[in-house]
Every structure is written in structure tokens, then in C-alpha cells.
Amino acid sequence: MPKPNYEFAKRQRDLVKKQKKEQKQQRKAGAQQGQPPEDPLKPPVDKTTDA
Structure with a gap:
């Protein structure tokens, strides 16, 4: 078994950690x-389509 x-x-x-802090x-x-x-978790809203 390899050494960690x-x-x-x-x-x-x-x-x-550094990336999150920045x-x-x-x-x-x-x-x-x-x-x-x-907010990177929310997808951009597409206003061209009618739902």
C-alpha cells in the first residue's frame, strides 16, 4: 500500500481555502x-423564451 x-x-x-477567501x-x-x-449557483435568466 502506498504511503499517503x-x-x-x-x-x-x-x-x-485561499480561492474561497479571495x-x-x-x-x-x-x-x-x-x-x-x-451568485454562481443560479443559472442566467433567459428572457427570450416564453414559459
């Missing part, structure tokens, strides 16, 4: 400027 590479796993966790900082900066925060 804990340093690599820690580095990956740290990169994810995204949060950008959202806060956008909110301070009066721009609504962009």
Missing part, C-alpha cells in the same frame, strides 16, 4: 460598491 502524501493534501486544502473578498468589495453579488 500529507503535504500534497494539505497544499490542495490550502489552495481551496472570492469572498471580491463579493464584499462588490457589495461595498453597490453592485449586487453574483
Whole structure:
């Protein structure tokens, strides 16, 4: 059985943390400027089709 590479796993966790922190900082900066925060989970609304 191969030995787990804990340093690599820690580095990956740290990169994810850093990315989330930067995204949060950008959202806060956008909110301070009066721009609504962009939600990446919501799909864009298509106004050309009638439902």
C-alpha cells in the first residue's frame, strides 16, 4: 500500500481555502460598491423564451 502524501493534501486544502477567501473578498468589495453579488449557483435568466 502506498504511503499517503500529507503535504500534497494539505497544499490542495490550502489552495481551496485561499480561492474561497479571495472570492469572498471580491463579493464584499462588490457589495461595498453597490453592485449586487453574483451568485454562481443560479443559472442566467433567459428572457427570450416564453414559459
